[in-house]
Amino acid sequence: MNLSFFIARRYLFSKKSHNAVNGVSMASVCGVAVATVALVCALSVYNGFNDLVASMFSSLDPDLKVTPRAGKVFEPSEKIRRLTELNGIASYGEVLQDHALIKYGERQQIGIIKGVDDNYRELTAIDRALIDGEFILFDEVTDYATLGIGLAAALGINADFVYPLEIYAPKRDERINLSNPAASFNREYAYIRGVFQINQPMYDEAYMIVSLDLAKKLFTRDNEASALEIKLKEGASAHAVKKEVKALLGEGFVVQDRFEQQEASFKMMQMEKWMTFLILCFILTIALFNITGSLSMLMIEKQNDVKTLRNLGADDSLIRRIFLFEGWMISGFGALAGIAVGLAVCLLQQELGLIKIGTSGAFIIDSYPVRVMAGDVFLVFVTVMAIGFLSAWYPVYRPGNRRLRR
Secondary structure (H helix, E strand, O other), X not given: OOHHHXXXXXXXXXXXXXXXXXXXXXXXXXXXXXXXXXXXXXXXXXXXXXXXXXXXXXXXXXXXEEEEOOOOOEOOOHHHHOHHHOOOEEEEEEEEEEEEEXXXXXXXXXXXXXXXXOOHHHHOOHHHHEEEEOOOOEOOOOEEEEEEHHHHHHHOOOOOOOOOEEEEEEOOXXXXXXXXXXXXXXXXXXXXXEEEOOOOHHHHOOEEEEEXXXXXXXXXXXXXXXXXXXXXXXXXXXXHHXXXXXXXXXXXXXXXXXXXXXXXXXXXXXXXHHHHHHHHHXXXXXXXXXXXXXXXXXXXXXXXXXXXXXXXXXXXXXXHHHHHHHHHHHHXXXXXXXXXXXXXXXXXXHHXXXXXXXXXXXXXXXXXXXXXXXXXXXXXXXXXXHHHHHHHXXXXXXXXXXXXXX
């Protein structure tokens, strides 16, 4: 066993002549452990919220989405029709999406009209998001619409209302007729047949889903689409299929997976996660610098031992390593204890939901979601050990320290 490590271990666990040294050492370990618990739990909670948001987005977001790099729409080409030949793709559908004025009775609201193919139910989990009615695009007689709950509330309607919605969109390439403005708009009708709720304002307060044919008539886009939505086969790698689709379609298209479709939201959550990590690292640094005081007191107490070691032939390097290992072991034990307690707290939160967000039923979930990632735990351990090393290095190697010199 390394001699310096062996002596440092004896110093750590042996009883000190002054109780204050024991107390400061124990306080250092406890401070490191508490800060480590906070780091593990905070990062795991952010991972849980990230999963929660991803699960809510997945109801309407396809596995892959293809949009034109320039412009709002494109004409599907022969390359696009060959998408189903790629391994991993189960099916795809065209989407035509734009803003329009939606009117019901005396109420009106600007919304996003999303025209979808007949196979939209296969591409997304729209049925799982429905809270009223059913998802139908059209029948032999009329067209139907499925609205977000916020948009439906703004219009004062619900599924299966008797009268149809009026949908207005400006005619393309035509100037506004000031004497008769209504003549400058296309008007279509659709009966409301369903209401969905994603618990995201982006969808709930603006989106209305109709058939692709109705959207093409409304926006005067006969052979154009604004996006392609792709459903992957079970077990297929989104990353691998995305590369194949990019290679097939070329640089004129942008291919996004689910996370990239909601890039702004996920980037914001990641930024919050790492800002919290930095703040807790600052608190950890304060806790770890208790090691500086602990080692300084220990060096004063062990001056006689240092003289004995020198008489036995120990040099400055060996003696410095003893106290450096001492400080590093304090941070190491604190880190291991903190990680163990943090993992236990996260497990209890996962299984029992001990810490509640608020009043039951007031939020989407009742307790804080948690998901522990091995990479985060490793990062926490490395961070604690790195700051702990610097905290131990300073009192041992700082200029003017004569206690460890000959």
